[in-house]
Amino acid sequence: MIGDLGIAHFKDEIFAKEAETRPGERLANYKFSAPEQTDSSNKITPAADIYSLGQVMQWYFTGSTIRGLGRPSFATGSRTDHASIIDAVVAKALQHDPKNRFQSIDEIITFIKDIETPKRDMWVQLHALDETIRRVFPEIRTTLAIKDHKRIREFLTCFQRSCDPKEFWYMMDDGGDGNFVSLTELPDGRWLLNEITELVNVELLLHRDNNYPYKNFFIMLFGPDTPFAFSDREGRQVLRKSTHGWTIDQAVLVDDSFYVDPDETRNGYYREEGETVQVNRVRFKDRIRHLVQSAVMVVPNDTATAIMINRQPSIDLIQSTMTNRQITDTDLRAYLNATRGEVSQEIKKWM
Numbered sequence: 001m002i003g004d005l006g007i008a009h010f011k012d013e014i015f016a017k018e019a020e021t022r023p024g025e026r027l028a029n030y031k032f033s034a035p036e037q038t039d040s041s042n043k044i045t046p047a048a049d050i051y052s053l054g055q056v057m058q059w060y061f062t063g064s065t066i067r068g069l070g071r072p073s074f075a076t077g078s079r080t081d082h083a084s085i086i087d088a089v090v091a092k093a094l095q096h097d098p099k100n101r102f103q104s105i106d107e108i109i110t111f112i113k114d115i116e117t118p119k120r121d122m123w124v125q126l127h128a129l130d131e132t133i134r135r136v137f138p139e140i141r142t143t144l145a146i147k148d149h150k151r152i153r154e155f156l157t158c159f160q161r162s163c164d165p166k167e168f169w170y171m172m173d174d175g176g177d178g179n180f181v182s183l184t185e186l187p188d189g190r191w192l193l194n195e196i197t198e199l200v201n202v203e204l205l206l207h208r209d210n211n212y213p214y215k216n217f218f219i220m221l222f223g224p225d226t227p228f229a230f231s232d233r234e235g236r237q238v239l240r241k242s243t244h245g246w247t248i249d250q251a252v253l254v255d256d257s258f259y260v261d262p263d264e265t266r267n268g269y270y271r272e273e274g275e276t277v278q279v280n281r282v283r284f285k286d287r288i289r290h291l292v293q294s295a296v297m298v299v300p301n302d303t304a305t306a307i308m309i310n311r312q313p314s315i316d317l318i319q320s321t322m323t324n325r326q327i328t329d330t331d332l333r334a335y336l337n338a339t340r341g342e343v344s345q346e347i348k349k350w351m
Contacts, residue, residue, distance in 0.1 A: 032059075033052060051093060053093060054094040057090050061074035061087075071091065088115065093108075127213055135158065145203070146206070151204075165182055168300055171318065173322060196285075203220070204221075207327055215303070222293075223291070227249045227289070229259065238260075247291055249288070253284070254283060
């Protein structure tokens with residue numbers, strides 16, 4: 001394996017002048033470097049190299065690197081074909097926050113094995129969601145809007161019990177999406193999405209198609225939430241800067257008991273009780289709150305919202321529900337028309 005850092009060779013006449021590098025001198029290609037490498041004070045981990053690997057793969061498939069949201073996918077088939085697996089690896093490798101990337105090559109190998117592991121019949125998954133909707137909401141015809149917290153809790157609990165969350169996909173109102181991993185009820189009435197995002201004031205919107213279960217989905221409206229209150233282990237409140245104008249707030253939950261500023265753990269260590277301890281994912285958990293009204297759509301894997309390159313139809317539907325507090329006939333029709341036929345081959349072969 002050869003890595004060209006741009007300093008592999010110098011001409012004899014300029015060696016003395018250019019061979020010695022200086023602190024702060026940039027040696028990497030900016031387009032392929034991880035965001036945290038722009039600041040020399042940041043701690044650089046193997047996740048930075050994995051980010052660069054992701055950029056190389058993105059460039060190889062598309063002809064250009066990518067910064068920020070809206071990464072163009074280079075896969076259009078089943079999530080288990082080779083291109084789709086590589087695309088999924090690149091999507092995770094290019095996360096802006098290094099904590100959300102793979103932390104090692106071993107994690108990439110495990111990630112790929114999980115995708116390639118044979119899964120149960122897709123139609124079993126689809127009917128599991130359909131049955132959950134019918135069981136909890138026997139009155140549903142096409143769409144339903146639920147604000148009653150007891151019924152919402154009943155549905156989400158039943159969904160967790162009857163359906164495998166890992167067989168589902170989520171999309172946020174801003175277009176951010178990914179694998180649905182878990183949904184856990186918290187003691188204060190919130191729900192925790194994928195072990196990181198706290199949802200408060202949840203309302204539930206559902207769509208059920210009596211003939212085509214792969215068109216079923218549900219949307220959770222949530223927020224606005226309050227900013228995190230930072231404190232120390234003794235419960236003393238820690239003053240923090242104003243969050244005015246923020247849409248998202250972040251914190252680190254320590255020992256499931258109190259929140260601290262992420263800056264206190266950013267370098268991989270935390271000062272407590274007169275000593276420094278190393279940060280780990282068991283004791284120190286990232287948390288996010290949305291300070292504005294938000295929404296998340298949940299669909300079965302291999303269905304339209306989960307596999308389409310064009311995210312706009314899904315985004316339009318989600319954002320409309322935030323305004324109308326329901327799934328209107330007009331918006332539903334527009335979404336279904338825009339996503340018609342967009343399902344994986346695993347589903348199509350049984351249609």
